Amino acid sequence: MQLLWLRSDLRQHDNTALSAAAERGPTVAVYLISPEQWLAHDDAPCKVDFWLRNLRTLSDDLSQLNIPLLIRTAPTWAEAPAVLLELCQQLGINDVHVNDEYGIHETRRDHAVADALKAKGIGFHSYLDQLLFAPGSILTQSGSYFKVFSQFRKICYNRLHMALPKIVAAPTAQAALSISGDSLPDAIPGFETPSQTLRDLWPAGEDHAQERLTRFASEQIHYYQDERDLPAKPGTSQISAYLAAGVLSPRQCLHAALNSNRGEFESGSPGVFTWISELIWREFYKHILVGFPRVCRHRAFKPETEYLPWRDAPSELAAWQEGRSGVPIIDAAIKQLLATGWMHNRLRMVVAMFLTKNLLIDWREGERFFMRHLIDGDLAANNGGWQWSASTGTDSVPYFRIFNPLSQSERFDPEGLFIKHWLPELAALNKKEVHNPTSAGGLFGVADYPAPIVDLKKSRERALSAFKNLPSRDILEVVRD
Structure with a gap:
């Protein structure tokens, strides 16, 4: 047996x-x-x-x-x-x-x-099964785990060109056993049952997962490169929850993407190439988890960033968590997360950078908050994304590259459609004012919407100063010795 x-x-x-x-x-x-x-x-x-x-x-x-x-x-x-x-x-x-x-x-x-x-x-x-390549099988010439994604991706593509991982055949029915299956609980103590509205957004089962993947691969994937950063459009696959639970496999996703592009990786559809790169990012962060286990222990990938002077600002953290930051694109993204269990990927980066750079609050607070609300919560991807935005992780954004949430909002939600959907109190504003309600006139902006909790320019300067004053890695190694 x-x-x-x-x-x-x-x-x-x-x-x-x-x-x-x-x-x-x-x-x-x-x-x-x-x-x-x-x-x-x-x-x-x-x-x-x-x-x-x-x-x-x-x-x-x-x-x-x-x-x-x-x-x-x-x-x-x-x-x-x-x-x-x-x-x-x-x-x-x-x-x-x-x-x-x-x-x-x-x-x-x-x-x-x-x-x-x-x-x-x-x-x-x-x-x-959960990955295309086993951790430890994609290594640098010196035999260490890759720290730079572009180099990791190149090796992965070379391997995939040589041999695609095959779809595993499903088993056939076996003879009946004298063992009965168990019934499943409707809920688990300590975990509230989500609203039916949220449940309806994420129907369970392989049939629904495959239908979502097939629809994306046949209709949307070719526009993915152009529309994936636009939160008001259905430009992403929205299969992350199914991947995290293993209702879909990465092999199935890879084959679906390639089938829509006549088996080509780099040539043909730019959208297919970009989406497969996102699958490889998922792979990369899983390998980081194994190769550098300190990230599993709530530690920064870059040791020197453990000395960042993170602020203890509970009221600002609460405002960020509740969608009351006074920055519409941030608040709309948080409202989306709380209502749906999911947040658009571009907004995950914008929201994370606002917390870690503009508020200078420890990335671990944001990582924990996301995990407590994400239906697609995954340690490797969530940790990797937060440390990327906080400039504490592997191959992360340079510390001096700080997203301006107003510029990001104007660029990726130019008509304010996403903001107005999640913040209906701003629906009357025009497409310029909706990104920054304090510009709507009057001393207090929009009556039902809070003023920004932070000055974006001053907080940016504060973050730059905090990173510039970090001890160098060489100094830290001397101290340890």
Whole structure:
């Protein structure tokens, strides 16, 4: 008997561990409910709800294959070895199959489970599935992990040109087992159920995920390079939640993109090339997570930036978190996040840079806030994005390149359509005033909208000064020695 331990791979098709288990013999699947671990990792309630809804759909799909889905509780991952060992002994399991996950806690959990099982003669098999390339397989000539994305991407493209990763065949139905699947809870204590409006934005299941991917690849991907930065347009794929939960695989995404471009990477559609680059960015940050595990420990990738004089400004942090900064593009983006569990990628950068540069508030505050609200919350991507914007990360934006949120707003939401959708109190303003309501006249701007909590010019100068006065890396190495 084989056991498939599902984690962030909630799909039936192109699932490496599922297919491998089914090839070996009769298979049972299990999913661990770990609420204390999820709380410790700041997983958003809407994300937990999304997992449960996708699990429910997957359970139905697996039942068509006569693979029962069992549900067990391991409040923290420290309890996973005992819970899984007990299940294996109850069912007479010979081997456990998993798809690799990445991060310090995930790696420790899997090593502990493998050790516990092997001590009892039970096999533990892990597979590359969440990525196109295994961490450690894309290295510099000196044998280290890449720190520069463009160099990493070049190697990835060379490898993909040589051989595309193949889609894994889905298993066929097995003989029925005398084991019944478990029912899934409707909710998890400690995680509020999101609104039905939010749920409707993110329907669960592979069919919906594939439909979204297919529609994007056939209709929108060729405009992606031109429209991906425009938050008022549907210029992005909006499949990130499905990728994070493993309802879609990166292989499926890559093949869909290439099929829309006659198999070409660099030539043909610029939109396809740009979108595949975004898939590689996802890959890059996962590799960074493994190669430089300090980023898993809430540490800056660039050690010298740990000495930045971050401000303790709780009232300003709260205003930013609640969409009351007085800068419309920032507040509209936050309102989008709170209402939908998702934020447009360009706005993630603008919002993050405003917090870390204009307010000079620690990027970790923003990273945590995003994880607590994102339906597509992913440690590697979220950490990588925040450290990029804060100029503390690998291949990050130079510290002196600070986005002006008003300029960004005028450039990427020129008519103010996105702002007016999320901030209806500004609907009466013209397309110039809507980006900066204090310019609308009068001493107080718009009555129902707050004044900016920070002076953009002065706060920019403050951030530049903070970075310029950091100790150099050479000095830090001398101090450590």
